[in-house]
Amino acid sequence: MTERITLVVDGKSTDVSADPAMPLLYALRSELGLDNPKFGCGLAQCGACTVQVDGRPTRSCVTPVSGVKGKKITTLNGLGTSNRPHPLQTAYIAEQVPQCGYCLSGWMLTAAALLRDTPKPSDKQIRQALAGVKCRCGTHMAILRAVKRAAGSKA
């Protein structure tokens, strides 16, 4: 019942052999060692496991690995690097957003999609786009500042 599945993650293509019903999160973390998406709930309730699939923020904890064959998967790592940072990453550092940082994939990959589609979001649009993503450390004020800062810097 295992199947060979090709995954394209952060521009690199790799094969895993896995139960096709296994959530993508386990393929990324335990099979491929790509640890940026985190296990938070396994229930699509928190966002910690977020990746982008063909640009769409997706909760990898409930996405069967067989459903993303050949699609473009982006993790926090693929968003940008210290040499070529995404404006959100620069803004997050400037605003010193994270405390534990365990929640970051959800906030950043969701906000990156928002800024791509809506480069100058209002406060309300930001809050709506980020609804459902959790941060237990309560860094929400800094998150809002960082998204606004990134939007400004993109101009």
Place this chain on the structure above:
Amino acid sequence: MHHAPVSRRDFLMAGGALVISVMVPGAVRTALGQTPVGGKPPLTPDELDSWIAVLPDGSVRAFFGKMDMGQGVDVAIGQIVADELDVAFERVDVVMGDTAFTCNQGGASGSTAIQNGAITLRYAASEARRVLLDRASQKLGAPVEKLIVQDGVVSVVGTPDRNVRYGDLIGGQYFQLKLEWNKRYGNPLVAKGQALPKKPSEYKVVGHSIPQGVVADKVYGKLRYVTDIKVEGMLHARVLRSPTAGCGPVTVDESSISSIPGARVIREKEFVAVVAEHEWDAVRAARALKVTWAPPCTPFPAMESLYDHIRQASVTGREAPVNQGDVEAALKSAHRVIDAEYQWPFQSHASMGPACAVADVRVDHATVWTGTQKPHFARDGVAKLIGLSPEKVRATWVPGPGSYGRNDAGDAALDAALLSKLTGKPVRVQYMRDEATGWDPKGPAGIYRGRAGLDAQGNVVAYDFFAKGFTRQDVATNESDPKDTLVGQLTGYPPKPTVIFQVPAEAYEFANKRCGWECVPPLLERASPLRTGHLRDPLGPETHFGSESFIDEIAHAAGADPVAFRLKYVKNPRHAAVIQAAADKAGWSRRPYPNPRRGKGNVMLGRGFSYTERNGTIVAVVADVEVDRRSGRVWAKRFTVAHDCGLIINPRGLELTIEGNVVMALSRTLFEEVKFDRERVLSVDWTSYPILEIQDAPEQIDIVLINRPDLPASGAGEPSTRTVPAAIANAIFDATGARIRRVPITPERVRAALARA
């Protein structure tokens, strides 16, 4: 990654050369240098080498036995050490969380990282500087008084070319110097040398907003968390918890998982787990495993009668630490008596990720990677559980999902150790969400009753504040004893709760004043999903929601402005200054309450005040809220916080810490309540235990930092948590005229209160 236990000797000397291999979050750093001279000093608090090392390149390692949980206290420690040693901040690396390199200063605990933990680091750094200056004095042939230090270069005043670098004076060698140690471990540990630390006026690095370097590692996805630790040959484990509280396993049908590759059951007494080579297989096996559990009992009261249960419960302990004058007599003769009761529910840590730990237990030693905020205590607990002496166990903290006290991380560390011992393999345990929210130690539920007497002029003649609730320590503050962990309790270490509660911390001077508490027995005297434990600012928000709501009620009864009323009874000038600062910043003006201009439409506006103290840190908060008349939704739109924690080390870090406190406290006030029925806890995920969503985050948080360079730094990681709930409730009263005395202040409760008002 390094798996074998590393001794301190390996750390300073390997193969004749100085090799440093320090696990710091996210990276292993290596430095080469000369052979150290002399033997290895033991890692005990009375050795200077236990705290400070100067490497040949002049860089400094500071070994910190407390922990940072994301607020950047390690940065603050680096600033303090840099100032005492006169080196640039960038040269200081703070090593924390590894029992192989640090002494037990108590881990993260009670916001004492700076308040207590920095004291010894400061002494040690200044003592190291003294030793280095003595050596420099000999080398340069000039008295110490004639020497100055700039970024680790010692020179003779007036002749800058007569100089020597720290690295050349000691680099790669041990100090081999004793400190005077008070023989305590944990928070009270203090060790000092002969040197006198600097005066605050001499600080150059302290007081600056140096950012956290680790933030970049986090946002680029480079930081390795405890959940990301992988050890050669490790098994993945999942633990099974009884679906109903207090029921042990009766039969376990191992054949129910036989189709899952490599999956097997590990059982020790009432502790049941599954292991497998692949994580997903362990998850599937835990779901598929057929276990019959002992028939449900009904250890819990019906949820709607929780507070009745507490009222009627027997008393396990009672104290009245504040008792001045004759409260009962003064109440009797009062012109008017105000009497109110407040209620706070069980709450969960609900950390962002379920706890995870990896353990590698061998015959004669063990290694544990853990996200616990108290790795030294985890080491002790693991040692006891698996039957090794603590010196044979190394616990290494690796950053985990945020920790706010005794969360589930302490349980996972011991689970992993037992499973590794039983399987003979390294084992990684991670909980699922229902265990993380459903089985973590809970903040305790309680009732808080205030009675106050006023004379005919509205002066307070009697004040009585009494709490009754569950102790905050069914399990202790750390996991150093298996009796305080689920796995311990399931394998023969019965729980032994400690009876401990608290009274409000403030400076109101009432002539007749009494504050006390009573504790009630735990609901279940075995492994329990409603066991209590420390949750951020233990009993702080609970107690001060009651006491500061009550002060507001007294002020209104006396016809007084809430700020003026507080200032009338708070004579301590430092406390009064904080109250005044918050009021000034928020533009607080005297007007009648509730708000006569609350707004005509569906949205009613109000503002509320609250002030508290916590171990020397004083906080005052103004909350501005909007209450929607129809839906009952409360939006805390703006907070103004005045904060005095003595000397400020890093202002920006402090502000961000306060913001986190405020938002988490807001979440706890409006949304959080552990639900349960007679048999089980029903809050097991983010739907059944909702926390604040970003829509509910405030629009603005204004913070006034009051710096007191003349006073020692006190804590900041928790104090503002306790001030927030009553500020919100008081603002809701102002907006609506309805007083809500039960947390969480949900829309349903607001609507009900409005209907009554």
